[in-house]
Amino acid sequence: MRIGAHVSSEGGLPKVFERAAEIGADCVQFFASPPQSWRSPFHGETEVAEYLARRADGGATPQFLHSIYLINLASGDEALRERSLRSLVTYLQWAARLGAAGVITHLGSARDVGPEEAQRLITETVGRALADSPEEARLLLETTAGPGATFGSTFAELGAVIQGLGGPPRLRVCLDTAHVFASGLYDGTPAGLDELLAAFDAEIGLDRLAAIHFNDSKSAFGSRVDRHANLGEGRLGAAGLRPFFAHPALAKQPFLLEVPGRERSGPEKRDIAAAKALAQGEEMAADEGKSA
Ligand SMILES: [Zn+2]
Numbered sequence: 002m003r004i005g006a007h008v009s010s011e012g013g014l015p016k017v018f019e020r021a022a023e024i025g026a027d028c029v030q031f032f033a034s035p036p037q038s039w040r041s042p043f044h045g046e047t048e049v050a051e052y053l054a055r056r057a058d059g060g061a062t063p064q065f066l067h068s069i070y071l072i073n074l075a076s077g078d079e080a081l082r083e084r085s086l087r088s089l090v091t092y093l094q095w096a097a098r099l100g101a102a103g104v105i106t107h108l109g110s111a112r113d114v115g116p117e118e119a120q121r122l123i124t125e126t127v128g129r130a131l132a133d134s135p136e137e138a139r140l141l142l143e144t145t146a147g148p149g150a151t152f153g154s155t156f157a158e159l160g161a162v163i164q165g166l167g168g169p170p171r172l173r174v175c176l177d178t179a180h181v182f183a184s185g186l187y188d189g190t191p192a193g194l195d196e197l198l199a200a201f202d203a204e205i206g207l208d209r210l211a212a213i214h215f216n217d218s219k220s221a222f223g224s225r226v227d228r229h230a231n232l233g234e235g236r237l238g239a240a241g242l243r244p245f246f247a248h249p250a251l252a253k254q255p256f257l258l259e260v261p262g263r264e265r266s267g268p269e270k271r272d273i274a275a276a277k278a279l280a281q282g283e284e285m286a287a288d289e290g291k292s293a
């Protein structure tokens with residue numbers, strides 16, 4: 002079982018391995034460029050060479066890139082859709098160059114064009130992103146909490162994109178524990194997890210699951226509000242999170258924390274420790290994962 006986190010790549014790509022090691026992350030996720038900006042990632046040859054050297058030298062594995070937040074493959078504005086496509090393609094190229102296990106992305110919102118057209122546009126644009134990027138780069142579609150008309154809050158929506166493209170092996174799924182709780186897909190019980198995974202298997206196929214975002218949820222079950230909480234501080238709590246570690250179907254998944262941390266600067270050593278304690282079947286220590 003590999004437990005890691007999203008870390009900052011500020012100051013250069015090699016920093017992600019330093020930061021992962023500092024907090025005890027076995028695997029890692031990061032942005033290749035500022036997520037609130039359309040600016041393309043730029044990393045020079047020396048930086049990439051150093052990144053690859055650290056990766057080879059026992060750096061946290063696997064690595065995932067997370068796409069920028071601005072992407073909307075179902076925008077009614079064609080220029081914005083094209084920009085979103087270019088950004089995804091660029092990230093997939095970077096994933097290939099960095100030897101990453103894939104790019105994790107949200108797909109956008111149906112608010113401009115309605116659910117049916119959104120489904121069509123997203124399927125078409127994901128297909129173009131795969132066609133225009135290196136074969137070895139995987140794309141992971143992330144489950145969303147579903148605020149507003151956000152696409153991807155049901156497995157059927159994600160499954161339809163994958164099947165609409167003929168099920169290319171490069172297309173995978175990332176399941177976010179906070180999102181499936183807020184979307185109403187997972188009720189926080191072991192029986193609920195069995196149901197969740199059965200639904201995933203029926204709509205998508207469990208062999209497509211390639212990563213877990215392991216977060217507690219500040220917002221309530223079925224609220225469709227996307228707010229991550231530190232482990233044990235949200236509505237899922239230890240009882241709602243532990244079943245993911247106990248489930249045999251998930252034993253080989255990389256678990257990535259995207260919790261706010263005490264300083265709201267991202268996952269800290271104590272957050273990873275809290276997750277590892279849960280995975281061992283231990284209670285989280287009183288202060289582990291808790292805000293000061
Ligand atoms: Zn995400």
Ligand SMILES: [Zn+2]
Pocket residue numbers: 143177214259
């Ligand atoms: Zn996530």
